[in-house]
Amino acid sequence: MNSATSRTWRQRAEAAAQKAAGLSLWRHRFVRIVLLILALIAFGTLIMVPLGFWPQVLFSACMLGLALVLRPSGGRLVSQILIALSVVISLRYMYWRITETLGFTSLLDALFGYGLLLAEIYALLVLLLGYMQTAWPLHRKPVPMPEDVDVWPTVDVYVPTYNEPLSVVRQTLYGALALDWPQDKLRVYLLDDGRRPEFRELCEEIGCGYMTRDDNRHAKAGNLNAALARTDGEYIAIFDCDHIPTRSFLQLSMGWFLRDSKLAMLQTPHHFFSPDPFERNLNTFQSVPNEGNLFYGVVQEGNDLWNASFFCGSCAIMRRSMLEEIGGVAVETVTEDAHTALKLNRKGYNTAYLGIPQAAGLATESLSAHVGQRMRWARGMAQIARLDNPLLGPGLKLGQRLCYLNAMLHFFFGLPRLVFLTAPLAYLFFGAHVFQASALMIAAYALPHIIQSNMTNSRLQGRFRHSFWNEVYESVLAWYILRPVLSTFINPRRGAFNVTAKGGIIEKSFFDANIARPYILLLSLNLLGMAIGLVMLAFNFDDPDQVMTILMNLLWTLFNVVLTGACVAVSLETRQVRHSPRVEAELPAMVRTSEGLAYRCSTYDFSEQGLGITLPPDIDIPVGTKVEITLRRGDDEASVPTHVVLRQGRRMGVKLDDLTPEQTFHYTQMTFARADLWASSWNTKTPDAPLKALHEVLRIGVRGLGLFGAVVVQNARSWMTRTQSGSDKSSTKLKAER
Structure with a gap:
């Protein structure tokens, strides 16, 4: 061939x-x-297959039984199966709801019925988007930096501030200066929109850059953009002035930028070493996950899978060239951070999330400040929905659009949550039937949907959000975010950036009656509804169908009483007199007295102003004694002069004496800026146990009811006193006239 x-x-x-x-x-x-x-x-x-009562009960029982069998097992496959079961049950409920329960016979029934249906559709949409968003979190790991430090890039560190006290900002600057990075490639800048001389003096003393501008246009975003125009680092690390970075922040985060040339932004968690108002007022700090832990522990890692990680304004790194390409930090909305990430994604650039806490800061001190912060976030998301809606426009993939959509929809929960808190009152007050179905059929379809979705979310979120706490958080905020969201959605140019106050104190406990008014109103309405329902039950005891309907509405109302009671409980602001919160941490230490005696010991907590020390047995160091404390980590150590202010058994409290800038720098390195400090305490809360969580929420709700009763009694006494005083004055006047 x-x-x-x-x-x-x-x-x-x-x-x-x-x-x-x-x-x-x-x-x-x-x-x-x-x-x-x-x-x-x-x-x-x-x-869609129609089933009668008992077949539906059997179907739901089989699905629920399968979920209960699978739930204790590990692995992502089990999570996907639980999601699939929940989706089937929930969509089956909604299909039945739309096709079988809307035959309203009166205008009143239709008004309340369709209102509740719209709220349920919203909740279901958020549930399904949440499953899509968090079904397969990415769990990104750090990428090591090259051994040759000559190829490491230059980094500018921005610390914006406006009206925060110097004591809050100081530790952040020391933490930024302590970053493990070649000093010739690291520049730290304080961006002071308050233009305060004492801040300039601090920066000059510790060797930190200081920048101001002539105006405060566009608030934080304008402050960052003004610095962007005056610096030239290849990358920019941004920290809110109360977020103290650890020494390892840059080395753990920067590797991804060197691996991915299209990576524009990498975000790390916002971690807080002080309790927020929920944790402090309800005494749940370190036992119930922080309100924001769900976002930073679950949602952001889910976003990362879809290349839709959000920039959160702090604890993040951005590539200068790509940030400048979109015109700098976004200024069109009051949530400049999320909007900036959206713009970067529209340009085809990548955003990433590294779920390892590498900085920690102060949570909001008061409930009113917390509510104000969430109102700004809600207003900003409504602005993005109107001005730069992710469902429209170029540059985004479907997964990115849905992640951004869910983030925006989340802040529209105000009206649906208020509907759920008042829906049973439509029947108890007005006799309106919001479901055109029997109570048994409602229970057969609705209860499996509620139980299955809560069980699935407990599996997906249980390390970062305990069951039933989402209802508490949303109930507290619902009234306050409703108006700004709706008004901003109608007129997106309204509203201004507000700075969240940090570093304050609460000298004595007090009940914040102003913030609690809507909760007191809702609680009063639900208690009145329960009273009416009990009377109705007594008069209709011989009608089984009516009894079932009344009981269902009473149980719903009882749950709403618990939630609104918890809202009242969180309104009792507890005393907080420490200017610098203490951080629980067991660190190796050495105590040296002026006589030359030295004792090995350990800390049990520390703060900006002092330390708590656990001494060896039989060591007597009286209050007032001056001692030197040496903290150690590997080969590093830091010694600080202190004096004893407290003795209690083996425990000793010491207060720092006046430290030099060098001593403060080393103290920060060994405490707030320790590389392992926050990561070791991340994701260590007790896993969710739904029944235990329900008991905890019930306990707090009962506490709120007691507080509500005390407020009612106090107001009644005040009214009686004023009435009596007015009566006495009238009597005196009458006698004078006679």
Whole structure:
């Protein structure tokens, strides 16, 4: 066979092989399409097939039983199965709800009924988007930096401030200066929009850059952009002035930028070493996860899978060139951080999330400040929804659009939550039937949906959000975010940036009656509804259908009483007199007295102003004694002069004496800026146990009811006193006239 014939045979063989491969690929695709169609048909059948009461109960019991069997098992596959079961049950409920329960016979029924249906559709949409967002969190790990530090990039560290006290800002600057990074490639700048001389003096004393500007236009975003125009580092690390970075922040985070040339922003968690108002007022600090832990522990890692990680304004790094390409930090909305990430994603750049706390800061001190902060976030998301809606416009993939959509929809929960808190009152007050179905059928469809979705979310979120606490958080905020969200959605140019106050104190406990007014109103309405329902129950005891309807509404109202009671309880601001919160941490230390005696010991907490020390047995160091405390970590150590201010058994409290800038720098390195400090306490809360969480919320709700009763009694006494005083004055006047 000559070479030409051989070549022809090879070409024919290759063509035949390609044809066979193409045919095989086509068959494979065809099989996948057929299987997908069959799966959709089966899925649709499970959702839409009509069932009577007992068949529906049996179906729901089987689904719930399967979920209970699978839930204790580990692995992501089990989580996906639980999500699938929950989606089936929830969509089945909504299909039944829309097709079987809307035959309203009066305008009143229709008004309340359709209002509740819209609230339920909103809740279901958020639930499904949440499943999509968090079903497969990315769990990104650090990328090591090259051994050759000469190739490491230059980094500008921005610390913006406006009206925060010097004591709050000082530790952040020392933490930024302590970052483990080549000093010739690191520049730290305080961006002072308050233009305060004492801040300038501090920066000059410790060797930190100081910047101001002539005006405060565009608030924090304008402050950052003004610095962006005056510096030239390849990367920019941003920290709120109360967020103290650890020494390892840059080394753990920067590696991803060197690996991914399209990475524009990397965000790390916001971690807080002080309790927020919920944790402090309800005494749940370190036992119930912080309100923000769900976002930073679950949602952001889910966003990362879809390349939709949000910039959160602090504890993040941005690539200068890409930030400048979009015109700097976004100024069109009051949530400049999330909007900036959206703009970067629209340009086709990547955003990332590294779920390892590498900085920690102060939580809001008061409930009113906390509510104000959430109102700004809600207003900003409403602005983005109107001005730069992620569902519209170029540059985003479907997963990114849905992640941003869920973030925006979350802040529209105000009206739906208020509907859920008052819905049973429509029947108890006005006799309105919001469901055109029997109580038993409602229970057969609605209860499995509620139980299954809560069980699934407990599995997905249980390390960062305990069951039933989401209802508490949303109930507290619902009234206050309703108006700014709706008004901003109508007129997105309204509203201004407000700075969240940090570093304050609460000298004595007090009940914040102003912030509690809507909760007191809602609690009063629900208590009145329960009283009416009990009377109705007594008069309709011989009608089983009516009794079931009344009982269902009473149980719903009772749950709302618990939630609104918890809202009242959190309004009691507890005393906080420490200017600098203490951080619980066991660190190796050494105590040296002026006589030259030295004792090995350990800390049990520390703060900006002092330390708590656990001494060895039988060591007596009286109050007032001056001692030197040496903190150690590996080969590093820091010694600070102190004096004893407290003795209690083996425990000793010491207060720092006046430290030099160098001593303060080293003290910060060994305490707030320790690389392992915050990461070791992240995700260590007790896992969610739904029944235990329900008991905790019930306990807090009962506490709120007691507080509500005390407020009512106090107001009644005040009214009686004023009435009596007015009566006495009238009597005196009458006698004088006589």
